[in-house]
Amino acid sequence: MRLELGNFFVNKVTFGEVTGFSNGTLTINKEEAIAFVKEDEHITECDIMIANPGDETRIVPVKEAIEPRAKVDSKAAAFPGVTGDLSQAGIGRTNALKGCSVLAVGKHWGSFGDGLIDMSGEGAKYTLFSQLINICLVADTDEEFERHSQQKKNKAIRWAAHRLAEYLAKAVENQDPDEMEVLELGSISKRGSQVEELPSVVYIMQPQSQMEEKGYNDLLYGWDLNQFLPTLVHPNEVLDGAMIGGSYMCCSSKFSTYDFQNNPTIKRLYREHGKTVNFLGVIMSNLNVSLEQKERAIYFVAKLASMIGADGAIIAEEGYGNPDADFIGCISALEDLGIKTVGMTNECTGRDGRSQPLVTLDEKADAIVSCGNVSDVVELPAMKTVIGELEALSRDGMSGGWSSDEKLGPSVRPDGSIIMENDSMFCGDQICGSSPKQVREF
Amino acid sequence: MKKAVLYINQFFAGIGGEEKADHAPEIREGVMGPGLALKASLKNAEITHTIICGDNFMGSNTEEAIEIIGGFLEDIEFDIFFAGPAFQAGRYGVACGTICKYVEEKFGVSTITSMNDENPGVEMFKKDTYIFPGGKSAAAMRQDTKKMAALGDRILAGEKRFLAEEEGFFPRGIRHQVWREDGLIAADRAVDMLIKKMAGEEFVSELPIPKLDRVPIAPPVMDLSKATIAIVTSGGIVPIDNPDKIQSSSATRWGRYSIAGLDRLESGVYKTIHGGYDPTVADANPNVVVPLDVLRVYEKEGKIGKLHDYFYATVGTGTSEAEASKMAGEMIPFLKEAGVDAIIQVST
Incomplete structure (x- = not known):
């Protein structure tokens, strides 16, 4: 499979007459863009706001992040099965607007899996998204059935953000990119002896699929991963819009669509391919709740890894708590087959840091990269501007916020300052690989 | 000047050895024995009091000992609490751990001790107090108290979080996230770790899994x-x-x-x-x-x-x-x- 990513480096986003890209500036005709978003009748209110790195801006509740992408010379959708009909992702040419993201932001209402982004100050270091120019789609919807639910599918606003991301990237359809990134990885069995002599490595992803009801989980080509058995996926498919982030997991653990599109572990394995390793591809698994479903997925992952001849594996878990069983179980099964495995996860050690970091442990899991701690308490001053609604952090059951606490008070204080757990930092633990954080003993 | 209290046993107080191990807790003003070595290194506090307790008294009448010492401490002001060093002396190590745990919980004051890694007090109390790995005997007094004083000085200066690996105390099972100084992202750490693991080279896991002490399942009761x-x-x-x-x-x-x-x-x-x-x-x-x-x-x-x-x-x-x-x-x-x-x- 060969994918050409036409990268356009965006260093400024502004509103103007004509939506287009020139000299690093992305201009958006706001009225037209909003009209496009509102083609979905479920979007009842909608605004677009820009948040730049360094702005004294807090964005909450953030539900999803997407890098603007559009296929070139093709009718294929950037997010097949979501923004358009199904087509093969990971081939052909895709334009990408780098350095920015479209954020799906609730105008009022938050939910369990939503997150917070500070664009400057102490809070900025908690999330990668403070370093991007964020095109915030701030919207409300007619989804009355879940208005006051802690768990929300957030479908209308998430789909609106995917559509807007594709809409914006279409503006550069006829332009030459600043950079052409070619991602090519051929058949596993026909790579020649020089590559095949290198140790073979497979990357295993465990995206969220814990909700039995459809609409909350991560998607593969629009398919809910709860009703799914692990399968072999080409790394280009992950990078090219086949994977869509969900609306369930506690936010710092979450893989947003942006994180799939820019997965740094896949990128690094691509760079090592043919030099130090033979990068076989990706096994896409899931994280279901019942033990039987966990075991079935583990058997499939281990079997697939063994069939394609993996000597080593890197496995990344989207979540903590219950999914730790899938994560540790999978590592154990792979090690039993002689496949050397490195696990990527975050930890939940409690506010005092003393709790067992994962709910289950196994001595076979002897190589773990630990990307963050969901329970670390973060206290941050007020910001000049709030995009969205700050009260959502206290009011709406976001995983790292609370309405009252005997010792700490509410998460949101009258002066606009906040206290929360890292748990709700938007995709803060970056288990896909960009986390500069590590958990250590004190 | 901030104030420190030091706990020592009857032996290091010069009261006597095994025959005096039932010595009941007492508090004395000022510094003595190991306190002199600790004082030489400690910059940010003065050791105002020394508490002495026989090892057997602490071991056999723990609650009573804690109650008496707690009473002493309620009457004085102190900002930090030291115990030992206990070296390889098992009962002394357990006593140091016991009193440090109590003082930390009761008074909310940081506590620091030191003992040899073979001392049973390490396993029992390393999660409850700062314990530095110490020498086997009093020959290590100067270097052991120096480490205790150095951490004490930093705590007294207002520092709150200390990395076990960097400071050298036994890991306390307290885990928090930090931002790596080298900025190396997780993807690179994972791939580097895997390449080493596949090559059979040394690597360091970021989440050490404690060795599990498995007990075999007992045979069934026949009747x-x-x-x-x-x-x-x-x-x-x-x-x-x-x-x-x-x-x-x-x-x-x-x-x-x-x-x-x-x-x-x-x-x-x-x-x-x-x-x-x-x-x-x-x-x-x-x-x-x-x-x-x-x-x-x-x-x-x-x-x-x-x-x-x-x-x-x-x-x-x-x-x-x-x-x-x-x-x-x-x-x-x-x-x-x-x-x-x-x-x-x-x-x-």
């Missing part, structure tokens, strides 16, 4: 109708006044309570003091945790030979493996003496 059965619970069922003062979490104590002649545990007479589950059901019917009622029925029906005359209780939540195995070691002689063949451990 239950002749067996003596005992109930041991970590579910915290105790007589209503909790006579052994078992803690609601992180327990270090346990109790055995007679059930001779009883057919069931009555609500209001027994209750749970376990802090880790909703007590409503267990308080209303303690037999859901200590199933005395059904076991008496089994006993009458001849399904089991006999129910042991006592049940044994502690609290499991937050209780360390080291404490749990220590308590088991204390219970086992009673069970063996009574000829117990099998134990039912009820989960909660």
Whole structure:
């Protein structure tokens, strides 16, 4: 499979007459863009706001992040099965607007899996998204059935953000990119002896699929991963819009669509391919709740890894708590087959840091990269501007916020300052690989 | 100038050796013995008082010792608390750990001690206080107190979090996230780690998995109708006044309570003091945790030979493996003496 990513480096986003890209500036005709978003009748209110790195801006509740992408010379959708009909992702040419993201932001209402982004100050270091120019789609919807639910599918606003991301990237359809990134990885069995002599490595992803009801989980080509058995996926498919982030997991653990599109572990394995390793591809698994479903997925992952001849594996878990069983179980099964495995996860050690970091442990899991701690308490001053609604952090059951606490008070204080757990930092633990954080003993 | 207190045993106070190990706690103003070495390194505080206690007194009358020392400390002001160094002396190490844990919990003051890594006090208390790995004997006094003083000075200067690996104290099982100075992202760390692991080279996991101390499953009881059965619970069922003062979490104590002649545990007479589950059901019917009622029925029906005359209780939540195995070691002689063949451990 060969994918050409036409990268356009965006260093400024502004509103103007004509939506287009020139000299690093992305201009958006706001009225037209909003009209496009509102083609979905479920979007009842909608605004677009820009948040730049360094702005004294807090964005909450953030539900999803997407890098603007559009296929070139093709009718294929950037997010097949979501923004358009199904087509093969990971081939052909895709334009990408780098350095920015479209954020799906609730105008009022938050939910369990939503997150917070500070664009400057102490809070900025908690999330990668403070370093991007964020095109915030701030919207409300007619989804009355879940208005006051802690768990929300957030479908209308998430789909609106995917559509807007594709809409914006279409503006550069006829332009030459600043950079052409070619991602090519051929058949596993026909790579020649020089590559095949290198140790073979497979990357295993465990995206969220814990909700039995459809609409909350991560998607593969629009398919809910709860009703799914692990399968072999080409790394280009992950990078090219086949994977869509969900609306369930506690936010710092979450893989947003942006994180799939820019997965740094896949990128690094691509760079090592043919030099130090033979990068076989990706096994896409899931994280279901019942033990039987966990075991079935583990058997499939281990079997697939063994069939394609993996000597080593890197496995990344989207979540903590219950999914730790899938994560540790999978590592154990792979090690039993002689496949050397490195696990990527975050930890939940409690506010005092003393709790067992994962709910289950196994001595076979002897190589773990630990990307963050969901329970670390973060206290941050007020910001000049709030995009969205700050009260959502206290009011709406976001995983790292609370309405009252005997010792700490509410998460949101009258002066606009906040206290929360890292748990709700938007995709803060970056288990896909960009986390500069590590958990250590004190 | 901030104020420090140092705890030492009767030997290092110059009172005497084994023959004086029953020495009751006392407090003296000023510095003596190991305090002189500690004072030489400690910059940000003055050691205003020294507490002395015999190792056997602390070991055998722990609660009394803690109560007396707690009384001393309530009357004085102090900003930091040191104990030892205890080197390889087992009872002294346990005493240092015991008093540091108490002082930290009761007074909210940081505590620092030092002992050799073979000292049993390390395993028992490393999660409760800062323990530096120390020498085997008093020959290491200067270097051991120097490490204690250095950390103490930083705490007194207002620093709050210290990385175990960098400072050198035994890891306390307290884990927090940090931003790496080299900025190396997780993807690169993972791929580098995997390349090393596949090549059989050394690598360092970021989440060390504690070695599990597995106990083999006991062989089945061949004939239950002749067996003596005992109930041991970590579910915290105790007589209503909790006579052994078992803690609601992180327990270090346990109790055995007679059930001779009883057919069931009555609500209001027994209750749970376990802090880790909703007590409503267990308080209303303690037999859901200590199933005395059904076991008496089994006993009458001849399904089991006999129910042991006592049940044994502690609290499991937050209780360390080291404490749990220590308590088991204390219970086992009673069970063996009574000829117990099998134990039912009820989960909660």
